Amino acid sequence: MVAPSETHEVFNQSPPFEDVNLYGSDAALIEAVEREGGGHAAKSLDAFGKVAGSAEALERGRIANVESPKLATHDRQGRRRDVVTFHPAYHTLMRTSCNAGLHSSVWAHLGKRGAQRAPGAHVARAGAFYLAAQMEAGHCCPITMTNAAVPVLMQEPDVAAEWVPRVLPFEYDPGFVPAENKAAVTLGMGMTEKQGGTDVRAATTVAEPIAGAGPGREYLLTGHKWFLSAPMSDAFLVLAQAQGGLTCFLVPRFLPDGSVNALHLQRLKDKLGNRSNASSEVEFQGAWARAIGEEGRGVATIIEMVTYTRLDCAISSAGLMRFGLANAVHHAEHRTVFQKKLVDQPVMQQVLADMALDVEAATALSFRLARAFDRAEDPRASAWRRLMTPVTKYWVCKMAPPLVAEAMECLGGNGYVEEAPLARLYREVPVNSIWEGSGNVMALDVARVLQREPLAVATVMDELASAAGDDQHLRRAHARLEAMLQEPKLLDARGRTLVEALAVLSAATILRAHAPAAVADAFIATRISGDPRSTYGQGLEHADVRAILNRASPNAV
Numbered sequence: 001m002v003a004p005s006e007t008h009e010v011f012n013q014s015p016p017f018e019d020v021n022l023y024g025s026d027a028a029l030i031e032a033v034e035r036e037g038g039g040h041a042a043k044s045l046d047a048f049g050k051v052a053g054s055a056e057a058l059e060r061g062r063i064a065n066v067e068s069p070k071l072a073t074h075d076r077q078g079r080r081r082d083v084v085t086f087h088p089a090y091h092t093l094m095r096t097s098c099n100a101g102l103h104s105s106v107w108a109h110l111g112k113r114g115a116q117r118a119p120g121a122h123v124a125r126a127g128a129f130y131l132a133a134q135m136e137a138g139h140c141c142p143i144t145m146t147n148a149a150v151p152v153l154m155q156e157p158d159v160a161a162e163w164v165p166r167v168l169p170f171e172y173d174p175g176f177v178p179a180e181n182k183a184a185v186t187l188g189m190g191m192t193e194k195q196g197g198t199d200v201r202a203a204t205t206v207a208e209p210i211a212g213a214g215p216g217r218e219y220l221l222t223g224h225k226w227f228l229s230a231p232m233s234d235a236f237l238v239l240a241q242a243q244g245g246l247t248c249f250l251v252p253r254f255l256p257d258g259s260v261n262a263l264h265l266q267r268l269k270d271k272l273g274n275r276s277n278a279s280s281e282v283e284f285q286g287a288w289a290r291a292i293g294e295e296g297r298g299v300a301t302i303i304e305m306v307t308y309t310r311l312d313c314a315i316s317s318a319g320l321m322r323f324g325l326a327n328a329v330h331h332a333e334h335r336t337v338f339q340k341k342l343v344d345q346p347v348m349q350q351v352l353a354d355m356a357l358d359v360e361a362a363t364a365l366s367f368r369l370a371r372a373f374d375r376a377e378d379p380r381a382s383a384w385r386r387l388m389t390p391v392t393k394y395w396v397c398k399m400a401p402p403l404v405a406e407a408m409e410c411l412g413g414n415g416y417v418e419e420a421p422l423a424r425l426y427r428e429v430p431v432n433s434i435w436e437g438s439g440n441v442m443a444l445d446v447a448r449v450l451q452r453e454p455l456a457v458a459t460v461m462d463e464l465a466s467a468a469g470d471d472q473h474l475r476r477a478h479a480r481l482e483a484m485l486q487e488p489k490l491l492d493a494r495g496r497t498l499v500e501a502l503a504v505l506s507a508a509t510i511l512r513a514h515a516p517a518a519v520a521d522a523f524i525a526t527r528i529s530g531d532p533r534s535t536y537g538q539g540l541e542h543a544d545v546r547a548i549l550n551r552a553s554p555n556a557v
């Protein structure tokens with residue numbers, strides 16, 4: 001019955017993509033978690049998948065990005081305040097992820113004397129992080145930085161004894177009070193300055209010792225950082241120039257006497273996406289800090305944090321790709337065009353199945369990398385971690401924006417409108433490629449490994465050769481890659497070519513060994529041996545697109 005004021009009935013619109021179990025409806029994810037050693041967490045991931053995909057959580061994600069954080073530099077009488085306020089939706093998202101342990105679960109053993117890290121801890125956490133990014137990506141920034149800061153804190157035993165126990169509780173406490181009075185803390189990082197982000201050695205922030213220099217000693221920092229995300233964190237790992245060179249420091253928001261430290265927030269960035277997360281510019285005006293590690297060893301000290309955040313960039317980008325794909329398939333399964341569901345239209349099948357292949361590959365590669373973090377003591381895993389962290393970070397984060405753009409188009413005009421999550425997702429995804437080492441920087445890092453760590457390269461290449469088995473396409477791709485590695489003078493210039501070749505071959509070997517034949521065959525036929533293409537929806541005319549789509553459907557499992 002049409003209401004009197006309306007001229008039509010609403011029909012043929014897809015139902016909202018919400019109240020879905022983001023874990024239970026994702027076959028590729030379930031298999032990746034199991035395969036890479038996180039199967040023990042399946043039950044809790046299933047529960048978290050329901051929470052993350054609930055209508056309430058997804059709506060919180062929307063609100064937290066519309067009602068973005070606000071900075072108050074001063075109070076109304078002109079005194080400095082330097083506080084950032086967030087909408088309650090953001091705090092609830094943070095609480096949801098912290099209660100699930102996403103900021104600290106892999107370090108839980110540090111709270112128990114003599115305990116070892118739980119097997120598969122990184123893979124299990126990666127599973128939840130992949131889901132949290134789909135719930136809302138911006139809040140994942142402080143979560144990942146807190147998790148990644150722990151191995152750096154551990155390098156300075158006194159600092160670790162004070163700060164690591166504050167990180168471990170599965171709690172979220174947004175209070176602006178000294179860390180010792182909080183149920184749990186979060187940490188951030190400050191490396192990028194106006195004159196250099198990649199080139200952190202160009203930092204001009206200076207550190208003066210208060211009473212003696214060296215690891216664990218107190219310093220005062222003067223200078224600035226051009227990007228300092230999550231400025232309401234309780235402490236930051238910051239690079240500054242000491243007498244002995246670039247050094248890593250822990251800079252807390254409060255001094256040991258309970259007064260506020262001299263971190264003066266200048267303004268918040270007006271960003272393309274990632275709007276729920278505050279990213280600030282900051283001046284350090286004699287900010288109190290403690291050195292972590294030796295003077296002059298700043299990059300070597302903080303690189304461990306960066307390595308962990310690079311893993312998370314890949315995991316969250318894979319999650320965001322999955323969310324884009326799931327929305328697109330869901331829509332196509334409900335929308336009828338020319339008397340047929342979109343999902344049954346041959347061209348749309350090509351597009352969706354082609355996108356599904358990249359999501360399969362991104363998921364497989366990211367969780368394979370997470371396993372390498374779990375088994376870092378094993379030399380083979382350590383070689384994979386060293387070479388494949390920049391490879392995976394580069395490739396997965398670079399694949400996300402074009403995939404999300406195509407997913408948006410699958411929803412037609414609705415995809416471009418802010419009420420659908422695709423528009424926000426589209427603005428969100430490029431950031432993972434820019435921060436924590438932009439594309440070229442990852443390519444140069446890979447070239448560095450190729451030049452300086454031949455053993456790691458040989459280990460990974462051996463592993464790929466045996467995984468290629470007797471698949472002729474994979475063997476030829478491996479041989480091409482080996483040939484390129486024999487031309488050391490071209491490694492720098494060929495950085496991106498090598499990274500992509502390594503990523504695609506690695507993903508193909510994992511899919512060949514573990515994914516259904518329809519997925520592996522189509523991936524290899526289009527990404528390894530097929531004709532060149534530059535947009536989605538080509539080259540799958542002989543593939544079993546129905547099987548690929550049934551597996552990708554969030555409504556099928």
Ligand SMILES: Cc1cc2nc3c(=O)[nH]c(=O)nc-3n(C[C@H](O)[C@H](O)[C@H](O)COP(=O)(O)OP(=O)(O)OC[C@H]3O[C@@H](n4cnc5c(N)ncnc54)[C@H](O)[C@@H]3O)c2cc1C
Pocket residue numbers: 188189190191192195196197198199227228229230271274279431434435436437438439440441444
């Ligand atoms: C939303 C957001 C939040 C951020 N939060 C933080 C934070 O909390 N803490 C923090 O420290 N930083 C943060 N950053 C900064 C970020 O890490 C840097 O922007 C990034 O590292 C790049 O540095 P840059 O901006 O100085 O660019 P540049 O270093 O000038 O790089 C510009 C371009 O040149 C390329 N390039 C650099 N060197 C080479 C080379 N040798 N050869 C070829 N190409 C090269 C890069 O890949 C990049 O594409 C944030 C950035 C964003 C966008």
